[in-house]
Amino acid sequence: MIALPEAHVFTRVRHRLVPRQLQVRRVVDLTPKMRRITLSGADLAGFTSPSPDDHVKLFFPLPGEDRPRMPDFSGEPMSLPEGTAAKTMISPARDYTPRRYDPRSGELDIEFVLHGEGPAAIWAAQAKAGQWIGVGGPRGSTIAPNDFDSYVLAGDETALPSIARRLEELPAKANVIVVAEVANADEQQPLPVNTIVYWLHRNGAAPGDLLERAMRTLELPDGDCYVWLACESRRAMVIRDHLTEQRGHPPEWVKAVGYWKE
Ligand SMILES: Cc1cc2nc3c(=O)[nH]c(=O)nc-3n(C[C@H](O)[C@H](O)[C@H](O)COP(=O)(O)OP(=O)(O)OC[C@H]3O[C@@H](n4cnc5c(N)ncnc54)[C@H](O)[C@@H]3O)c2cc1C
Numbered sequence: 001m002i003a004l005p006e007a008h009v010f011t012r013v014r015h016r017l018v019p020r021q022l023q024v025r026r027v028v029d030l031t032p033k034m035r036r037i038t039l040s041g042a043d044l045a046g047f048t049s050p051s052p053d054d055h056v057k058l059f060f061p062l063p064g065e066d067r068p069r070m071p072d073f074s075g076e077p078m079s080l081p082e083g084t085a086a087k088t089m090i091s092p093a094r095d096y097t098p099r100r101y102d103p104r105s106g107e108l109d110i111e112f113v114l115h116g117e118g119p120a121a122i123w124a125a126q127a128k129a130g131q132w133i134g135v136g137g138p139r140g141s142t143i144a145p146n147d148f149d150s151y152v153l154a155g156d157e158t159a160l161p162s163i164a165r166r167l168e169e170l171p172a173k174a175n176v177i178v179v180a181e182v183a184n185a186d187e188q189q190p191l192p193v194n195t196i197v198y199w200l201h202r203n204g205a206a207p208g209d210l211l212e213r214a215m216r217t218l219e220l221p222d223g224d225c226y227v228w229l230a231c232e233s234r235r236a237m238v239i240r241d242h243l244t245e246q247r248g249h250p251p252e253w254v255k256a257v258g259y260w261k262e
Contacts (some may be wrong), residue, residue, distance in 0.1 A: 008224065008253070011143040015048060017073040020135040025107060027127050031187045033115070034157060036099070037127050039108045039135070047108060049098040051141040052166035053228065053255070056098055058110065059091040059134030060123040068134035091134060092119035095259075097161040098138070108135070111161040144255070146171055149223030154179040154215060154239075156207060158259040159230035160189060166228070167192050175221060181211040181231070207262065208235035215239045226253050233258025 020043035028036045059068035068091040100109040112124035153163045163178060181200040188199050200210040208231050229239055240256030243249045
């Protein structure tokens with residue numbers, strides 16, 4: 001008897017944590033509230049990001065400082081430099097998706113939602129070529145298989161870098177539905193034409209309201225379907241519970257992640 005290959009195998013990979021100090025090479029506005037910042041520098045050598053939902057920790061220089069202060073990654077898991085008394089010695093850090101890494105040009109793209117408050121959004125709003133930023137990670141990757149019958153990719157603006165990257169990396173014949181909640185029609189981004197995309201425009205509604213409603217009514221395609229979702233944390237859990245507990249979708253085929261906290 002011939003053993004059939006196992007279906008839907010997720011691969012987990014750990015990476016060596018490397019502290020990198022990179023410089024802004026370019027700033028491009030994709031929409032009024034989504035800014036792509038291209039980073040480069042010698043430290044980028046050896047960068048790796050095998051999964052579209054990987055994340056790096058970005059370290060933003062404190063006001064009045066040129067360079068970010070980064071932890072000493074030689075300890076486990078992210079230890080402070082020896083003699084550091086307080087966590088405040090480390091620059092503020094936030095998680096972001098490596099949207100594109102090109103080893104030939106030595107460029108890493110990060111796409112920032114300009115939501116207005118917080119070290120990351122404030123830094124991104126003023127970013128200029130030549131400025132320094134710290135990058136740690138990815139620490140690990142979970143690579144979802146390409147053998148599902150279909151994929152539902154859902155989320156708000158913060159999920160779009162990962163969704164757009166996954167659309168580029170999935171096989172062209174993959175059956176994909178995207179459900180994306182954005183502030184308004186100006187925030188829509190071009191996505192591949194062979195994808196079904198439902199754009200939801202908040203137009204002042206509470207973040208996640210439209211997304212939750214759409215996911216509650218979305219008919220999942222027949223066959224084995226992988227659902228990936230990222231949005232405000234509490235909402236992500238509500239939608240995950242709806243899909244797995246109320247609709248009985250296999251929990252191992254649903255990845256719902258809180259990308260920010262209201
Ligand atoms: C794995 C992972 C990958 C991520 N990838 C990306 C990415 O590629 N691009 C991206 O833009 N974000 C991404 N995020 C989300 C990002 O890390 C958060 O939005 C983060 O809080 C931004 O930090 P901040 O310093 O701007 O604001 P914070 O200091 O964290 O928060 C300040 C205030 O802003 C509010 N806030 C934070 N984020 C948002 C938001 N998106 N919309 C509205 N209000 C907000 C908070 O509720 C708080 O009141 C990712 C998060 C995770 C966990």
